[in-house]
Amino acid sequence: MYLITNRELNKKSKGLKFFGKQPNAKGPNELRLVEANKASKSWVVKEIYDQLTPKAAESLSNEYNLGLDLTKKWHASLKVACKLFDQAREQKKSILFFTHGYNNDVEDVLEAAMELESLYDVIVVPFTWPANGGGVISGTASYLSDKSDARVSAGAMNRAVGKIQEYHLMLTAGRKKALQLRAIKKHPDNPQQASAYFSQLMDKDCSVSLNLLCHSMGNYVFKNTFKNSGNATSRLVFDNICLVAADANNKNHAKWVEKIDVRKRVNIVINENDAALKASRLKPGDEQLARLGHYTKKLNSSNATYIDITDADHVGSEHTYFKGDSVNKNATLRALFHEMFNGRAVEETLDYRSDKNSYRLVK
Numbered sequence: 001m002y003l004i005t006n007r008e009l010n011k012k013s014k015g016l017k018f019f020g021k022q023p024n025a026k027g028p029n030e031l032r033l034v035e036a037n038k039a040s041k042s043w044v045v046k047e048i049y050d051q052l053t054p055k056a057a058e059s060l061s062n063e064y065n066l067g068l069d070l071t072k073k074w075h076a077s078l079k080v081a082c083k084l085f086d087q088a089r090e091q092k093k094s095i096l097f098f099t100h101g102y103n104n105d106v107e108d109v110l111e112a113a114m115e116l117e118s119l120y121d122v123i124v125v126p127f128t129w130p131a132n133g134g135g136v137i138s139g140t141a142s143y144l145s146d147k148s149d150a151r152v153s154a155g156a157m158n159r160a161v162g163k164i165q166e167y168h169l170m171l172t173a174g175r176k177k178a179l180q181l182r183a184i185k186k187h188p189d190n191p192q193q194a195s196a197y198f199s200q201l202m203d204k205d206c207s208v209s210l211n212l213l214c215h216s217m218g219n220y221v222f223k224n225t226f227k228n229s230g231n232a233t234s235r236l237v238f239d240n241i242c243l244v245a246a247d248a249n250n251k252n253h254a255k256w257v258e259k260i261d262v263r264k265r266v267n268i269v270i271n272e273n274d275a276a277l278k279a280s281r282l283k284p285g286d287e288q289l290a291r292l293g294h295y296t297k298k299l300n301s302s303n304a305t306y307i308d309i310t311d312a313d314h315v316g317s318e319h320t321y322f323k324g325d326s327v328n329k330n331a332t333l334r335a336l337f338h339e340m341f342n343g344r345a346v347e348e349t350l351d352y353r354s355d356k357n358s359y360r361l362v363k
Contacts, residue, residue, distance in 0.1 A: 001035070001036050001037070001110065001113060001114070001124065001125075001126075002033060002034070002035055002036075002048070002080055002084070002125055003033070003034045003035075003036060003106075003109070003110075003125070003126050003127075003128055004031060004032075004033055004125065004126070004127045004128070004160045005019065005031070005032055005033075005034060005127070005128045005129070006023055006024050006028055006029065006030060006031055006032075006129055006130070006153055006156035007019050007020050007021070007022070007023065007024065007032075007106075007128060007129070007130050008020030008021075008022050008023065008024050008025055008130075009024070009032055009034070009047060011047070014045075015042055015043050015044070015045065016043050016045065016105075016106050016107050016110075018034070018045045018047075019034075019045075019105075019106040019128070020130070021105075021130055021132040022130055023129075023130055023149065023152060023153065028149075028152040028153055028155065028156055029155040029156050029159060030156070031156055031159055031160060031163075032047060032048075032050075033047070033048040033076065033077050033080060034046065034047050034048065035047075035048060036110055038110075038114070043107070043110065048076045048077070048080060049076055050075050050076055050077075051073055051074070051075055051076065052073075052074045052075060052076055052078065052079065054070055056079070057070055057074040057078075058070055060074075060078060060079060060082055063082075064082055064170075064171060064174040064175075064178075065173075065174035065175070065177040065178050065181075066170050066171075066173075066174045067174075067177075077163060077167070078167060078170075081164075081167035081168075081171065082171065084123060084125070085171050085208055087123060088123055088206075088208045089206045089208060091123075092206055093121060093122055093123050094122045094123070094208070094209040094210070094211055094239075094341065094342045094343055095122065095123045095124075095125060095208060095209070095210050095211070096116060096120070096122040096123065096124050096125070096211050096212075096213055096341050097124075097125050097126075097127060097160075097164065097210070097211070097212045097213070097238075098112070098113055098116065098124050098125070098126045098127070098212075098213045098215070099126070099127045099129075099157065099212070099213070099214045099215070099218035099219075099221055099222060100112065100126065100128060100129075100131065100215055100216070100218050101131065101215045101216025101217040101218050101219075101245075101247060102131055102143060102146045102147075102150075102216055102217040102247065102280075103131060103132065103143075103146060104128075104131045104132075105131075105132055106128055109126050109128045110126070112126075112320075112323060113126050115323045115324075116213075116322075116323065116341070119323060119327060119334065119337075119338075120337060120338045120341045120342065121338075121342075122211075122341055122342065127156075127157055127160050129149060129150065129153035129156065129157070129221060130149045130153070131146050131149060131150070131217065132146070143280065146217060147217065147220065150217050150218075150220045150221045150224065151220075151221075151224050153221050154221055154222075154223075154224035154225045154227065154228065155225075155228060157221050157222065157225050157233070158225040158228045158231050158232050158233055159232070161212075161225070161232040161233050161235075161237055162232030162235075164210065164237060165232060165235055165237040168208075168210060168237070171208075172207075175205065176202070179198055179201040179202060179205065180198055182198075182201060183195070183197040183198035183201060209239045209342060209343035210237065210238050210239060210343075211238055211239050211240045211241070211242065211340070211341055211342070211343050212237075212238045212240070212241045212242065213242045213244060213322070213341060214241070214242070214243050214244065214246070215244050215245055215320070215322070216244075216245050216246070216247045216276065216277075216293070216319065216320075217247040219243050219244075219245075219246035219247060219248045219292065219293070220246075220247055220248045222243070223248045223253075223256050226256045226259050231259075233259075233260070234259040234260060234261060235261060236261045236262070236263065237261075238262055238263070239262065239263045239264045239343030240262060240263075240264050240265050240266075240267060240340055240341070240343050240344075241260060241262050241265075241266050241267070242267045242269065242337075242340050242341065243257075243266070243267065243268045243269070243292070243293075244267075244269045244293070244322055245269065245271065245274055245276070245277060245293040245294075245319050245320070245321070246268065246291065246292035246293035247276075247277060247280050247291055247292075247293060248291065248292050248293075249289045249290070249291070249292065250289065250290045250291060250292045250295040250297070250298055251289050251290065251298070253292050253301060254300050254301035254302070254304075257301040257303065257304050258301055258302055258303055260303065263343075264343055264344065264345055265305050265340075265345055265346075265347075266301075266303055266304045266305065267304075267305050267307055267340050267346070268292065268293075268299075268301075268304050268305070268306050268307065269293070269307045269309060269322075270292075270293055270294060270295070270296055270306065270307065270308045270309070270310065270358070271293065271294060271308075271309055271310050271315055271317075271318065271319075271321060272294055272295070272296055272308070272310040273294070273310055273315070273316060273317045274291075274293060274294040274317065274318070274319050275317035275318075275319060276319035277291040277293050277294040277319065278294060281294075296308055296310075296356050296358060297356070299356060299357045299358055300357065305345075305346075305347050305359065306356075306357060306358035306359065307336075307346070307347075307350065307358065307359050307360075307361065308353070308356070308358045308359065308360045308361070309321065309333060309336075309360075309361045310360075311360065311361075311362050312326075312330060312332070312333050312361045312362065312363065313329070313330045313332075313333075313363055314326050314329040314330045314333070315330070315333070321333070322337050330363075332361065332363055333361060336349070336350075336361060346359075347359045
């Protein structure tokens with residue numbers, strides 16, 4: 001599994017101690033790519049070193065028809081993107097980028113990502129920011145420390161989304177070029193037949209679905225990306241963006257949600273009984289108004305699909321109801337998230353409440 005992070009990296013440490021509890025010493029916008037694999041009960045991690053050799057860049061360019069300018073520097077993240085797109089096509093899986101919430105260390109993030117992969121048959125790529133409550137502090141101070149780290153991590157998330165878009169466009173164009181060359185090779189003397197065959201190949205080709213899950217305070221990180229000039233998060237990058245249990249203000253949320261562009265849906269999932277969001281609303285500070293993820297009034301963004309799962313079986317006061325007992329005991333809820341995380345629309349299977357402008361899952 002690959003992780004994108006703006007955490008500091010302790011290069012002399014092994015296992016999950018490799019990840020620090022503070023932003024990168026070079027600045028909170030500094031991104032690193034790390035591979036993590038579970039061996040028995042422990043994690044083996046290694047940093048993906050940043051720059052490709054000219055020979056490696058040329059090899060990728062030729063294999064994937066990327067047309068790279070080999071006078072420029074290219075980074076190892078491109079090689080990882082090629083690997084993930086190959087895996088997604090071969091296994092016919094979607095890629096789910098996952099931004100976690102408050103007080104999550106890297107082990108929490110990895111375990112959640114593994115569970116998401118198992119539950120929803122997707123390839124998960126987490127973006128992990130330093131959400132450790134400042135390390136030794138706890139309670140309100142911990143929450144406010146994470147909230148501060150969430151704000152300063154917004155630039156890093158913005159850069160990560162921009163890189164995802166760049167690579168997706170490159171690989172999609174390269175794939176299209178490869179299919180065009182295949183069609184021409186099959187019908188070298190008949191452009192009309194080559195064009196028709198290319199259309200057939202495109203129809204059969206498995207396009208990769210990219211989706212984003214923001215959970216809890218991860219939504220606050222995402223919200224703050226829209227404060228960046230020329231933000232990548234408002235561009236057309238993902239099929240679905242799923243804002244689940246959002247620890248962000250309900251008030252005026254339409255101002256930033258309506259900046260989002262997606263191919264399918266912006267899904268905002270709400271549980272009125274969410275205990276964690278009720279607790280976060282009690283924290284001090286001017287911003288602690290009703291939370292978007294537990295408030296069913298003023299749902300007024302023109303481009304959002306609001307989904308209220310409050311009355312669904314086995315949800316109760318859960319905050320992470322996209323995994324664990326909530327979805328293991330409720331097959332309908334699990335199917336709902338499966339469709340969302342795989343880039344499909346879900347509202348036609350739900351009951352619509354016009355008075356609240358929301359869809360409801362009631363069983």
